[in-house]
Amino acid sequence: MELVIGRVxxxxxxxxxxxxxxxxxxxxxxxxxxxxxxxxxxxSSDLRDFTVRSAREHSGRLLVALAGVDDRTAADALRGALFVVDSADLPPPDDPDEFYDHELEGLQVGLTDGASVGSVHEVLHSAAGELLVVRADSDGREILIPFVAAIVLTVSTADGTIVIDPPAGLLDPE
Structure with a gap:
């Protein structure tokens, strides 16, 4: 499985x-x-290899120079390109409470009483922290659940489950 590490x-x-x-x-x-x-x-579905010449932080993003991309025309041609890695090449996280996004996507989310909420569709990374985008079983709507210990009690990739204890109103339709 390919994981995106950056987007031009x-x-x-x-x-x-x-x-x-x-x-x-x-x-x-x-x-x-x-x-x-x-x-x-x-x-395109084609993958191409690029060698990084340099990279520097700029306004919360990276400015990256690649070998063979020497002018604005060549750079413009890469707009929208995705840089990817193979998930099989990733080392396991050192901390048992850390997960790669692809390990969480697809897991079933349930409450402490066993009631099903839905499944993780995506993990969003924001300045405030990570959010699980859960597609509700009942009506297909998306529910944003903060990925914090106070709400997410357990994650079992082996069982394919996440148990949450949401605060009042978090799961209510708007």
Whole structure:
């Protein structure tokens, strides 16, 4: 399974730098000079290898220079490209309470009394923290559940389940 670690938002400047929206907890390692990135080009299923020349933080994103992408035209052609890694190549997390997004997606979410809520559709990363996007069993709506210990009591990837104890109103339709 491929996991997205970054997305090219746009070109930056005239020397081929790319503005990359980071989707990894390890941007310094994933986008270090000399690292080979696998990129899925826009409107294509083809993967292409790119070598990072340099990367630097800029306004909450990375400015990345790639070998062979030397001008704005070449950089513009990569707008929307996704940088990916194979999930099989990822080491297991050191902390048993840490999970990769793909490990949580698809897990069944239930309450402490055993009632089913739905399944994790996506994990959103925001400035305030992670949110589980849960598709409700009852009506298919999306419920945002903060991924915090006070609400998410247990996660079992082996059993495919997450048990939550939500505060009043969190699961209520708006």
């Amino acid at each position: 938002a746009k070109a930056h400047g005239v020397r081929g730098e790319l503005v990359v929206e980071v989707r990894t907890d390890e941007p310094d390692a994933r986008f270090a000079a000399g690292v080979t990135l696998r990129g899925r080009l826009p409107r």
